[in-house]
Amino acid sequence: MDSKNLDRSRLPHHVAIIMDGNGRWATLQGKSRIEGHRRGKTSVRVIVETTRKLGIPFLTLFAFSTENWLRPQDEVHALMGLLETYLIAEQPKMMRYGIRLKAIGNRDRLPLNVRRTLEDVIELTQRNTRMTVVLALSYSGRDEIVRMVNKIRRRVLAGEFQSSDVEEEIVSAHMDTPDIPDPDLLIRTSGEMRISNFYLWQIAYTELYVTPTLWPDFREQEYFQALQEYQRRRRRFGRTDEQITEPARLRVGSSGRES
Numbered sequence: 001m002d003s004k005n006l007d008r009s010r011l012p013h014h015v016a017i018i019m020d021g022n023g024r025w026a027t028l029q030g031k032s033r034i035e036g037h038r039r040g041k042t043s044v045r046v047i048v049e050t051t052r053k054l055g056i057p058f059l060t061l062f063a064f065s066t067e068n069w070l071r072p073q074d075e076v077h078a079l080m081g082l083l084e085t086y087l088i089a090e091q092p093k094m095m096r097y098g099i100r101l102k103a104i105g106n107r108d109r110l111p112l113n114v115r116r117t118l119e120d121v122i123e124l125t126q127r128n129t130r131m132t133v134v135l136a137l138s139y140s141g142r143d144e145i146v147r148m149v150n151k152i153r154r155r156v157l158a159g160e161f162q163s164s165d166v167e168e169e170i171v172s173a174h175m176d177t178p179d180i181p182d183p184d185l186l187i188r189t190s191g192e193m194r195i196s197n198f199y200l201w202q203i204a205y206t207e208l209y210v211t212p213t214l215w216p217d218f219r220e221q222e223y224f225q226a227l228q229e230y231q232r233r234r235r236r237f238g239r240t241d242e243q244i245t246e247p248a249r250l251r252v253g254s255s256g257r258e259s
Contacts, residue, residue, distance in 0.1 A: 012184035014058035021190030021214030098130030104176035105139030141200030
């Protein structure tokens with residue numbers, strides 16, 4: 001399969017990926033878990049490049065969860081090192097191709113050198129407009145919701161608006177992704193049938209695709225299969241089949257409401 005089998009007019013606007021299976025890939029190969037993460041970094045490069053070539057404007061990669069801090073310290077240290085190396089190596093390409101980098105999650109927990117490198121690349125690429133790559137780092141969907149509640153609470157106490165004014169649009173505006181559209185497609189590798197605390201607010205109407213392929217083996221062909229499956233779906237957003245006019249795509253705002 002290649003990209004010629006895809007309908008370019010019906011590609012998702014935002015793809016999110018739970019990159020799972022690095023450790024299992026390493027075990028199957030008789031290698032260390034760290035080597036699995038190194039191999040997974042190659043998949044990141046391939047998928048970012050493929051997304052760019054297809055013209056999909058938003059890509060979120062679930063790179064490191066808050067729960068991942070509980071892993072052995074040598075693995076966490078190696079992951080942080082791989083992240084910093086990736087950011088430094090890919091920054092020139094981001095500028096060349098107009099890719100904007102954003103990050104969601106609790107950056108305060110990241111090592112200082114990694115946080116500084118991340119913030120430098122975010123600042124350098126902030127005016128790029130051709131594509132946005134969002135890295136979910138030290139991220140938890142529940143933690144994001146708690147932080148959102150506290151942001152709104154502070155504004156209510158400050159008298160900026162009343163608690164009775166809080167609707168879906170205000171909630172969305174105080175999440176980590178106020179300027180990012182909700183994902184159209186969520187891909188999970190390694191065959192696990194769970195969301196793993198990812199984008200709990202944003203995926204209300206997202207199409208889910210699970211593949212048994214482990215992340216280090218997830219390359220262009222597997223990506224094209226996921227996109228082709230997405231194009232076979234009928235996205236109703238609560239409506240009936242009779243109410244949907246193909247190929248027009250129902251517009252849905254960041255809150256998930258029909259518009």
